[in-house]
Amino acid sequence: MTGNVSPTSASTIRSCTATRERSSSSWGGEFGQTTEWYHEGSLDWNQLEVGPYHRGLQRLLQDLNALYRTQPALHQVDFAPRGFQWIDCNDWEHSTVAFLRRGADPDDCAIFVCNFTPVPRNAYRIGVPGGGFYREVINSDAEIYGGSNVGNAGGVLAEPTPWRGFAHSLALRLPPLAALVLVPEARR
Numbered sequence: 001m002t003g004n005v006s007p008t009s010a011s012t013i014r015s016c017t018a019t020r021e022r023s024s025s026s027w028g029g030e031f032g033q034t035t036e037w038y039h040e041g042s043l044d045w046n047q048l049e050v051g052p053y054h055r056g057l058q059r060l061l062q063d064l065n066a067l068y069r070t071q072p073a074l075h076q077v078d079f080a081p082r083g084f085q086w087i088d089c090n091d092w093e094h095s096t097v098a099f100l101r102r103g104a105d106p107d108d109c110a111i112f113v114c115n116f117t118p119v120p121r122n123a124y125r126i127g128v129p130g131g132g133f134y135r136e137v138i139n140s141d142a143e144i145y146g147g148s149n150v151g152n153a154g155g156v157l158a159e160p161t162p163w164r165g166f167a168h169s170l171a172l173r174l175p176p177l178a179a180l181v182l183v184p185e186a187r188r
Contacts, residue, residue: 113180
């Protein structure tokens with residue numbers, strides 16, 4: 001719908017939730033207000049009733065905040081180099097980035113993969129720090145957020161295929177204009 005902000009594109013912009021910087025939502029940003037906030041007026045809360053996008057963005061931000069509170073990798077060692085590691089920041093041809101965040105326990109991690117194009121990426125490979133099942137805890141393209149529901153059916157099993165300095169890797173289905181957050185099942 002014209003004028004609506006897709007939560008999938010908004011979530012890729014909001015990737016600072018996953019990085020060391022903390023963002024705060026500006027007035028109306030928590031539901032994708034389409035007009036600039038004006039100090040003498042109220043927020044356009046009625047937009048929550050227009051299509052799935054505004055309510056979806058609101059739900060995505062609620063879920064990201066809940067993940068931040070419950071996932072130690074997102075807050076324990078924010079300001080130490082060991083808390084962040086690039087998985088791949090050089091894939092300019094596909095306009096994707098992948099990185100991981102670690103908690104005080106190095107095995108406690110969260111993997112972030114962002115696709116900044118409107119093109120889904122099938123069998124997109126990234127390296128991961130260990131084997132096992134990686135649960136997809138956030139998919140900004142999920143239907144619940146107003147997206148097209150392209151994803152990995154809840155998670156993916158790591159393969160013993162070395163990739164870019166990691167002993168294991170995942171073959172992911174990256175949704176368009178979206179971000180994924182994956183957490184190793186054993187370390188969840």
